[in-house]
Structure formats: C-alpha cells, structure tokens
Amino acid sequence: MSGAAMRLLRLVMFDLDGTLVATAGEIQDAVNDTLQQFGLPLVDEQQVQDWIGHGTRTLLAQALAFATRSSAHRVRASDSFETLAAEFARHYGRRCGTRSRPYPHVREVLGELRGRGVKLAVVTNKEQAFTDIVLRQHGLTPLLDAVLSGDTAPAKKPDPAGLRACMAAFGAAPPECLLVGDSSIDVAAARAAGVAVWAVTYGYNMGQPIAEAAPDRVLDDLRPLLGLGAQQGCPAPDAHAA
Structure with a gap:
C-alpha cells in the first residue's frame, strides 16, 4: 500500500536501531x-x-x-x-546507552508529532530489556505511546504481527498508519501489514542501499515527517526522493 492510500494519519511506528538511535x-x-x-x-x-x-x-x-x-x-x-x-x-x-546517540532531529520530530495528536510507537526486533534502557537513556520514552520489542511482540519483523498488534491497540486502520524504518526487514513487514513505509538512508540495512528495498519514500532525516499531522494524509512521494 502506498502513501497515496492513506487518509488520516493517526499512528506512526518506528524501528529503533538505525532509525531513531545509532547503536x-x-x-x-x-x-x-x-x-x-x-x-x-x-x-x-x-x-x-x-x-x-x-x-x-x-x-x-x-x-x-x-x-x-x-x-x-x-x-x-x-x-x-x-x-x-x-x-x-x-x-x-x-x-546499553553508553556509546549510542539519537540521530539528528529525532527528539524534535517526535515531540512535534505527538503534540499534534499523532500516536507514536516503537516496533523493534531488539529485546525489551535493552530497548527500554536505550530509550530511557536518551530521553525518548516520554515521547512514545507504545513500545513493542522482539520478545514482547507476537512475532519479529518481517512478520507483520507486531505492526498489526500495535495498530489494533490504537484502533488505527492500515491507511491511517506509517512505518518508519531503515531496512528491507521494515519494508517487508510494512508491506505485509498493508501500511505505508518510509525509510532512512543512514541506518543499518545489512550493507545494502535502502532504496533497493523500494520503500514509499527514502529520507535523509526525519524532518519530512513534520509535513504530516493528525489532520493530514500521507502524500504520494517518489520512492527514491530524499
């Protein structure tokens, strides 16, 4: 499902390692x-x-x-x-938390989206104990509405079960959701869940350019998300636009 199919943005789900935090x-x-x-x-x-x-x-x-x-x-x-x-x-x-760092603009983008009423979640394959430490150490926990980890989600990505569980928790339909990740794993999970997917260029994609996974949009940082809000749909971006 492409970004063009979105109607009202209610939920943005993020990968963690390589997307929000360099770990x-x-x-x-x-x-x-x-x-x-x-x-x-x-x-x-x-x-x-x-x-x-x-x-x-x-x-x-x-x-x-x-x-x-x-x-x-x-x-x-x-x-x-x-x-x-x-x-x-x-x-x-x-x-955990000793040599990692949030990527540029992560805090400001999460804070602005949450202030607009968009629900924010992390869906990661990282285990919950480590996820919690990283998020807490970098002050990201208060900016999130939910966290699903590799050992707390119904299944790990690329299985879409974690994304679906997150959407169900917020009563959000696929056209109202967006996944932001950094790898072909995220793209595959989003496609299977029927949600739009944007991917960052700076993350960890098993050494391969993320554009090869054909997400709906490729981002150099998270600031383009500020063009979205609770009352806006997701535009139909070029799959290789930064």
Missing part, C-alpha cells in the same frame, strides 16, 4: 566483550552494522560464526550458545 558502536563493544572473554577474535563496527536487524541473539550468532569460522545455524545449535548469550546479555546490559 552499532555499543553493540560492537558488548559483542567484543563477549568474544574477548572466551578468547575469540574481535569484530569491527561495520560488521556489527551489517548484522543488525533480527535481534541481538541472531546478531551474536553471526558474530560467533564469523569468529569461529562456522555457520550461525551451527553456533545456535551448540551446547555453549546459551552460556555465551547470557554473557553477552550481561555485557550489553552494561554497555
């Missing part, structure tokens, strides 16, 4: 804390950026697969994975 640096720190603890080779931030999207356990499995020259499937099936995952969770809980 790759501190995730890299926690991954390397874990790898170092077990005597494994470290990874760089670009690798971590390319692994972000499906939640931290999947990211850890990919990092471990790289470090051990194995496959992520084999890593997750190993007897040691739960021990490693528990240590990573401990390290990441300590690192």
Whole structure:
C-alpha cells in the first residue's frame, strides 16, 4: 500500500536501531566483550552494522560464526550458545546507552508529532530489556505511546504481527498508519501489514542501499515527517526522493 492510500494519519511506528538511535558502536563493544572473554577474535563496527536487524541473539550468532569460522545455524545449535548469550546479555546490559546517540532531529520530530495528536510507537526486533534502557537513556520514552520489542511482540519483523498488534491497540486502520524504518526487514513487514513505509538512508540495512528495498519514500532525516499531522494524509512521494 502506498502513501497515496492513506487518509488520516493517526499512528506512526518506528524501528529503533538505525532509525531513531545509532547503536552499532555499543553493540560492537558488548559483542567484543563477549568474544574477548572466551578468547575469540574481535569484530569491527561495520560488521556489527551489517548484522543488525533480527535481534541481538541472531546478531551474536553471526558474530560467533564469523569468529569461529562456522555457520550461525551451527553456533545456535551448540551446547555453549546459551552460556555465551547470557554473557553477552550481561555485557550489553552494561554497555546499553553508553556509546549510542539519537540521530539528528529525532527528539524534535517526535515531540512535534505527538503534540499534534499523532500516536507514536516503537516496533523493534531488539529485546525489551535493552530497548527500554536505550530509550530511557536518551530521553525518548516520554515521547512514545507504545513500545513493542522482539520478545514482547507476537512475532519479529518481517512478520507483520507486531505492526498489526500495535495498530489494533490504537484502533488505527492500515491507511491511517506509517512505518518508519531503515531496512528491507521494515519494508517487508510494512508491506505485509498493508501500511505505508518510509525509510532512512543512514541506518543499518545489512550493507545494502535502502532504496533497493523500494520503500514509499527514502529520507535523509526525519524532518519530512513534520509535513504530516493528525489532520493530514500521507502524500504520494517518489520512492527514491530524499
């Protein structure tokens, strides 16, 4: 469903990592804390950026697969994975909010939209405990009406169940909603849920240009959202306009 089909904007849903907050640096720190603890080779931030999207356990499995020259499937099936995952969770809980930062204009855009009566939600594949810390550390929690995380939503994106649950909670129909994300995962989830999707150029899309995922609009930052409001529909943007 394109932006042209929207009638009244009631709900904007956002991805978190790579959309509202740059988190790759501190995730890299926690991954390397874990790898170092077990005597494994470290990874760089670009690798971590390319692994972000499906939640931290999947990211850890990919990092471990790289470090051990194995496959992520084999890593997750190993007897040691739960021990490693528990240590990573401990390290990441300590690192959360220490080296991340909101992207430019995030706070002002969320505040302005909320002031206009638009409902705002985060729908992320990141686990709830880490999501809460990141949002709280950067003062974003008071600007949101709902948060659905990878372990609290009915299913992770690209499954549309989380988006649908969020829409149901606010009584918003698909043409009244917009998802803002940074990856092909977000685009696929929005398409499956029947909602318009805008995507940012600066995020984490497994190393691929986001325009290739064909969102309804490509954004260099969130300020174009200020052209929308509770009494406005979503314009029909060019799929590759910034």
